[in-house]
Amino acid sequence: MKRLFVSLLFVPALALAQAYPSKPVRMIVPFPPGGPADIFARGLAQGMHEPLGQPVVIENIGGVGGVLGVDRALKSAPDGYTLGFNSGSTLSIAPYSLTKLPYDVKKDAALITLVVRVPEVLAVHPSLPVTSLPELIAYAKANPGKVNFGSAGGGSITHLAGELLKAEAKVDLVHVPYKGAAPAVNDLLGGQVQMGIFDVPVLLGHIRAGKLKALAVTSATRTQSLPDVPTTAEMSYPSVTSDNWYGLVVPAATPA
Template sequence: MNTRRQFGAIMAGAALLPLARPAIAQPARLPDGPMRLVVPFPPGGPNDLVARVLAQKLGPILERNLVVENRSGAGGVVGTDNVAKSAPDGRSLALTSAGAIAISPALGAPMPFDAAKDLAPITLVALMPELLAVTPSLPVRTLAELIGYAKRNPGKLNFASSGNGSMPHLAGESLRAAAGIDIVHVPYRGAAPAVTDLMAGQVQMMFADMPAMMSQVQSGALRPVALASKERSPLLPETPTLAEAGQPSVEAENWYGLVAPARTPEPIRNLLHEAAARALKDPELVKAYGEQGARPVGNSPAEFRDFIVAETQRWGAIGRRANVTMD
């Protein structure tokens, strides 16, 4: 009887206690208001095209109005810096590129931000192969013929780029070293004027992101020689990779990655990554990127961070070996 009375008293007392409930993690939520995706280059370029397609898919997933904002300057550094210094609430993102967060710091350019400390990698968005093309007046059709011509005419071939220290510049320097040829670098302020002079024969060869030269290649105004990527492009199925053409050490793919301010809370970063990864699997996005020669990626933030480190080391070594300096 005593035992039963004691048990009853315990249960009666317990009934008066507040119910203990397990803690439930609240889902991450972006602050109200519009978001912006900063493109650190002028409208109409490859980076801008990739960003606008991504924004069309990412905005609805996040249930936010995602505005694309172009802030160009210093090879992508200006726009990327703007986001690095923005409020870390998940509403400011940048679709930056190799030049701004890997090549420029590797080559000692004055940087207003530290990519490793001031930016939070979200995901690698897309890879864009560099295409090597020549002016049609040059009597070559293959990489072997181009290298042979350069060796017979040392110092006579000019290769254009979109600027000192740009990926097209470093790709040309990489080919120069690997093939043992004497070619002269001619830097331009952007790809468009360089392509114009390439068509006119003022310069003879150039590496560039595929979209920068595809219409001219398709019209016959430029002649494709090789792709500096791991695999051929469906847009140019007959054009070999540099590895297939005998130069496996020359590989150059520009890339575009999504970053946020470094102090953005981890739950928000995870939310942004999950949304971006989902957007990059959208069939319409995959098709649109493919039409530009780009391949969507969508890796993890940790994988993207490791990728940035590896790219910084690789392009830094190529640039230092060729004594490349930034503008």
């Protein structure tokens, strides 16, 4: 991961004028602190400091599934001093899942680079009496409407992955949206919500510590971080697949 960050540092620097940057650069993260986007963005910002010669300051602007932060980034001055660190939810899904957006991704955004792509894992609170995805489905069918799942917000990848599972397994799972992954994971750990599908790096430590039970990964293949956790396809749900990606964007009018 560190090598990936470093390899991306020179892309924006080389693309802009030689005098750039002459002041600190702002990186807007459209989710609250502590979530996956925030963690990846801070790692990238730290690595960019030395080659740019200026600090990269993180600004968290959460709300509406990331829409508020994306809007702020895309409506900033197109001078290269404001970067948007965004996810697949905000750029690829929101334009189709939300009825009205304050921006047009195709017209208003210019993608600098893909930063990282990560698999997701379906995990449950230990209080839920299941140890596998088939057991979860059976339990949910026996208790319709009593199993809930948290997400990073309506229209997010974490939300749509849960809805996809509901549709494919034909079970009644109750969606509980949050303003970002961090508060959703906190409530999952506390048992306020019983399950969730989130980026593997976000849940990995909690799974290894026994605070959560991993039932399946939603990627096409097993992940090296959780080699003993089967894929949803192995559990007879090949259509329930999803992963997440993060990238840097700037206002479309930013000079190349």
